[in-house]
Amino acid sequence: MFFPPQPQHAAQRSPIRGPALPIGLAVTAIGVLLSIAGAPIAASAPAEMAMPEPLVVQEVPAVEVGATTAADPCSEPSVLEAIAVADDSAIIAGFGGGESFRAAVVAGNAPCIALDDPAHVWVVVNKARPLAPLSFAPSSLADLPLQMTTRSGQARTDVAAAVGEMADAAAAEGAGRIGANNGYRSYDLQVATHASHVRNSGQAGADASSARAGHSEHQTGLALDLVACDSSCGAIESFGATVQGEWIAANAWEYGFIVRYEQIGSGITGYKPEPWHLRYLGRELAAAYHQGGYHTLEEFFGLPAAPDYTH
Known part of the structure; x- marks a missing residue:
């Protein structure tokens, strides 16, 4: 039997009796009937009933965990x-x-x-990382521009210039005058220094307060011990509680220095706290150390703790 196409009047037909069909199914059913009758299906579902766009899944390249992409x-x-x-x-x-x-x-x-190259400011020297060679000496030394309380009054040229600038800034800001107990110590002098600590405190006591020769930052020319000098210079042990010591703890990083041995890092370094012992890193590394909240060079460079000598 032939049913003439009447797509224009489909909406005027009598409602279908019986259970109501969902709109989507009704539209589909009408389309099927018209197709059977030979009527062309020229119109799609109304705009408000438009079917959603098909979901397109894009493949994401796999990224290897821990891969390093930096040049x-x-x-x-x-x-x-x-x-x-x-x-x-x-x-x-x-x-x-x-x-x-x-x-x-x-x-x-x-x-x-190389963190074991003593010619560079980033060298790390500790109880597990001796100098190479053990008798290393800096190629260039200059007199420290500070009042000294010992004859060990030199440091690397860049260190001497930086500590002079720092001491001038402390004085200008009303923090008092800064002097030094010692700077560079040679291998032979460190042998004698450590031996005197052993005589006074025993081996364990000496190792907690003085580096063995070949393991000392003083031997690199990058370290110095400060003292507070007002009418006269005090001892290094009292430096931390002075106005100068407080100023150094807060400001030394701006001039390229860090306080190398803090209380919080004693379990890593194996040394008692020494607020007087400064280590020069240069302004760039000292700023990164300070801003990162580090308290030991071992943590800063991701190195193992070194509380004890390995040999």
Whole structure:
């Protein structure tokens, strides 16, 4: 039987008796009937009933966990040029600054940086990391521009300049005058220094307050012990409680120094707290150390704790 197409009047037909069909099913059923009758289906469902666009799933490339995508900073021309002239500040700048340098070293992405090279400000010397060679001596030393209480009044040239600037700033800000007990100590002098501590305190006591020769930061020329000098200079042991000691704890990082042995890090370094013992890192690394809230160089560079000598 032939049913003439009447798509225009479909909406005028009498309602279908019986249970009401959902709108979507009703539309589908009408389309099927019209198709059987040979009527062309020219119209789709009304706009308010339009079917949703099909979901397109895009594949996301798999990312290997722990993959390193950063380029090797040691291949950068600026870094290579700075290494050629042994310019530590320029090398660090070539990495993108102090924090980027630290992060690259910790991630193992800095093959041109050796933390055991005593010629650089980033060297780490502790009870498990001796100097190489043990008798190392800095290539350049200068007199410290401070009042001294011993004859060990030298440090690396860059350290001497930085501590002079820092002492001038402390005095200008009303923090008093800063002097030094000692700076660079040679291997032989460190042998004698540690031996005197052993005589006075025993081996364990000496190892908690004095480095053995070849393990001392003083031997690198990058460390010095400060004293407070007003009418006269006091002892190093009283430095932390002085106005000068408080100023140094808050401001030394701005001049490239850190307080190397703090109470909070004693279990890592194996040394009693020494608020007088400053270690020079240069302004870039000292700023990263301070801003990152670190308390030991071991943590800063992701190295193991070294509370005891390994040999």
